[in-house]
Amino acid sequence: MKDQLLAAMEAITKNDKDAVAAAAEEVKKLPRTAEGLFDTGSVDADCFEAARWVYPVYAYYETECNKKECYPELLKQMELLDAKRKSAASMEKTACFLDALIHTIDNVSPQLYEYYIELADLFKAVVKETAADYYKDGRFTDGSAGEAEAEKMIRAAIAHAGETYVLLAEKYADYM
Numbered sequence: 130m131k132d133q134l135l136a137a138m139e140a141i142t143k144n145d146k147d148a149v150a151a152a153a154e155e156v157k158k159l160p161r162t163a164e165g166l167f168d169t170g171s172v173d174a175d176c177f178e179a180a181r182w183v184y185p186v187y188a189y190y191e192t193e194c195n196k197k198e199c200y201p202e203l204l205k206q207m208e209l210l211d212a213k214r215k216s217a218a219s220m221e222k223t224a225c226f227l228d229a230l231i232h233t234i235d236n237v238s239p240q241l242y243e244y245y246i247e248l249a250d251l252f253k254a255v256v257k258e259t260a261a262d263y264y265k266d267g268r269f270t271d272g273s274a275g276e277a278e279a280e281k282m283i284r285a286a287i288a289h290a291g292e293t294y295v296l297l298a299e300k301y302a303d304y305m
Contacts, residue, residue: 130155131172134182141189141236153190156183166209177217177225180210184229188236200237200244207233211251220263220271224282227255231286234295249295256287256296260304267303 137152160168169179184206191199207230214226230252239245263269269280288305291298298305 131182134172134186137186138182141185146193149186149189150194152186153194156187164209166206166213175225176210177214177222177229180229181225181232185232185236188233192236192238197238197241200241203233203237204244204247207248207251211255219273220269221273221275221279223255223259224279227252227259227286228282230255231289231295235293252290252295256301256304259283264304
């Protein structure tokens with residue numbers, strides 16, 4: 130399924146709705162955890178890594194093909210994933226979550242302001258928390274083996290958020 134989602138991510142850049150719709154239909158068929166979160170084990174063993182592919186595709190599908198009908202579900206999924214991220218307390222998990230969230234926001238229509246702004250506010254809150262928890266001496270650090278890759282992902286997500294006006298680039302320039 131991951132290959133299909135990767136192809137769908139590429140299809141998003143080409144605005145190929147049919148290719149994305151096929152992958153999104155598979156996402157919608159995923160089983161749910163007890164909390165209601167998509168069980169993404171068939172995509173990747175790490176639900177945060179899987180989220181990087183699942184949620185942007187799901188958001189694009191809901192925006193472009195499904196008349197935004199499942200935006201409440203999308204928001205709920207991101208809130209559940211954030212709760213899971215908080216309990217994991219890991220810079221690597223947080224990096225994947227920020228990447229998934231900013232690319233999900235890219236595919237949500239700003240015209241449905243209440244959902245768009247909820248996701249943007251969630252992104253801002255996670256960035257502030259991440260900076261407080263992991264930003265020391267000019268870099269993101271937690272002493273883990275995957276620290277360098279996680280730092281790149283966090284910085285890229287923040288930079289992308291600045292480019293897309295989810296964050297004020299000037300305010301977060303130190304973190305880019």
